[in-house]
Amino acid sequence: MEIKVYTIAEISKILQLHRTYVSRLIHEGKLRAAKIGRSYRVLSADLNEFLGGKIKGQLFTTSQAGKILKIHSLYVMRLIRAGKIKAIKIGKFYRLNPKALDNFTGEHPLSQIMTAEEVGKILQVSRITVINLIKEKKLPAFKIGKFYRITENMLARFLKIKDF
Numbered sequence: 001m002e003i004k005v006y007t008i009a010e011i012s013k014i015l016q017l018h019r020t021y022v023s024r025l026i027h028e029g030k031l032r033a034a035k036i037g038r039s040y041r042v043l044s045a046d047l048n049e050f051l052g053g054k055i056k057g058q059l060f061t062t063s064q065a066g067k068i069l070k071i072h073s074l075y076v077m078r079l080i081r082a083g084k085i086k087a088i089k090i091g092k093f094y095r096l097n098p099k100a101l102d103n104f105t106g107e108h109p110l111s112q113i114m115t116a117e118e119v120g121k122i123l124q125v126s127r128i129t130v131i132n133l134i135k136e137k138k139l140p141a142f143k144i145g146k147f148y149r150i151t152e153n154m155l156a157r158f159l160k161i162k163d164f
Helices: 008-015 019-027 044-050 062-069 073-081 098-105 116-123 127-135 152-161
Strands: 005-007 034-036 039-043 088-090 093-095 113-115 142-144 147-151
Touching (some): 019 039, 039 044, 113 116
Antiparallel strands (some): 088 093
């Protein structure tokens, strides 16, 4: 059995939180840690317990998730609150596991996500043509609110079956 120990700096990087906020979680007793000298160390088992065993690596902030999905971070929050994207709540912050974004987009692993306009530039057609292809179910896509997003894998599948 391998024991992994994290510093506050490492925890702050994993959780995408400031070091002082991680320290506050420790001082409030929400995150169990051992004090060694003047420093705190957190066991991986304690971190997993704190997060409910939901992560295996880096987490995304809502802002980072918004950049990946090419939507505003406030819309990411709306999707989280609506239960469409699973997120981990840490205090007043939400963090997203990469797997949650994979589940939302229906693609694994999470590939580059493009807008209809970006796909139109690649295919050398208008954005409207791309949207019509999506509505006709010829081009796979997923919808975020009123916007369509297409992954590289979806575009590759489309190009293999479609002659221009």
